Amino acid sequence: MSDFLSGLRISGSGMAAQRARMNAISSNIANINTTKTPEGGPYRRKDVVFESTADTQSFGQILGANDPRSDYQQVQVSDVIHDKKAPLLKYDPTHPDANEEGYVAYPNVNLMEEMTNMMQATRSYEANVQAIQATKDMALSALEIGR
Amino acid sequence: MSNLFDKTTDALATSLQMRQIRHSVTASNIANAETPHYHAKKVDFENALAAALDMEGTQGLSTTHGDHFAIGSKPVTSADIYENPDVAVNNDGNTVDLEKEMSALAENSILYKSALQLINKKMASLKYAISETK
Numbered sequence: 001m002s003d004f005l006s007g008l009r010i011s012g013s014g015m016a017a018q019r020a021r022m023n024a025i026s027s028n029i030a031n032i033n034t035t036k037t038p039e040g041g042p043y044r045r046k047d048v049v050f051e052s053t054a055d056t057q058s059f060g061q062i063l064g065a066n067d068p069r070s071d072y073q074q075v076q077v078s079d080v081i082h083d084k085k086a087p088l089l090k091y092d093p094t095h096p097d098a099n100e101e102g103y104v105a106y107p108n109v110n111l112m113e114e115m116t117n118m119m120q121a122t123r124s125y126e127a128n129v130q131a132i133q134a135t136k137d138m139a140l141s142a143l144e145i146g147r
Numbered sequence: 148m149s150n151l152f153d154k155t156t157d158a159l160a161t162s163l164q165m166r167q168i169r170h171s172v173t174a175s176n177i178a179n180a181e182t183p184h185y186h187a188k189k190v191d192f193e194n195a196l197a198a199a200l201d202m203e204g205t206q207g208l209s210t211t212h213g214d215h216f217a218i219g220s221k222p223v224t225s226a227d228i229y230e231n232p233d234v235a236v237n238n239d240g241n242t243v244d245l246e247k248e249m250s251a252l253a254e255n256s257i258l259y260k261s262a263l264q265l266i267n268k269k270m271a272s273l274k275y276a277i278s279e280t281k
Contacts, residue, residue: 004167007174014178050182055175071228072175075182124180127245131174134256138170141263142163146270 013074014128051078165192184240
């Protein structure tokens with residue numbers, strides 16, 4: 001059996017994943033000039049890895065029933081990765097973080113890349129919102145049967 | 148044998164159930180539109196539903212007497228969910244086409260609502276028949 005709650009859960013997981021991605025992008029943009037981090041060295045660009053997981057929170061599955069809902073896949077953030085690209089070196093001998101040769105290591109963040117990723121995350125988020133709206137509409141009109 | 152709820156109501160109810168499954172599958176595809184190696188899923192039920200309802204009247208035995216049992220028409224209870232084969236694979240191994248999924252979502256939602264409308268009309272005519280003596 002299937003119900004609309006699984007649809008809501010799935011779209012909700014999609015929204016949560018895209019929000020996590022937005023957080024990573026915001027962090028990258030905010031730290032585009034950060035040269036000092038607790039780990040040492042310049043800020044490293046962060047990215048999230050998405051992973052699909054079976055929707056196992058359904059009522060039927062909790063009760064152990066043979067439920068086809070495992071065919072529906074939620075999405076989750078499985079990992080936050082740090083970009084391995086080499087930092088950008090700029091010559092600025094007066095900077096406190098400059099090395100012996102006078103070069104400062106700046107983060108490997110490309111603002112254009114972050115902006116396009118941000119647009120993509122926004123659109124995906126909106127797609128999930130649309131799906132939730134459709135689920136809600138359908139569920140509410142099903143409640144009107146026979147009225 | 149006469150039923151208060153006829154074959155059409157059963158068909159509409161099954162179609163609602165199947166559309167709900169398709170809705171969840173589409174929502175799942177949309178949520179995973181950017182998950183690497185996720186393969187878009189698809190549900191087919193129209194043919195199975197048509198066969199079960201015996202639209203052409205070729206499979207079931209016809210009932211010519213009130214005591215006859217109708218044979219050959221069984222309601223469909225499970226949908227066939229499979230990985231959509233005719234899609235392009237992205238660089239990250241994902242096969243979701245977000246535009247297609249969004250239009251499938253809208254289409255499915257409209258057809259769900261139209262099935263609901265039909266059920267409501269059926270109910271309304273039943274109600275009308277019940278309340279006619281008042």
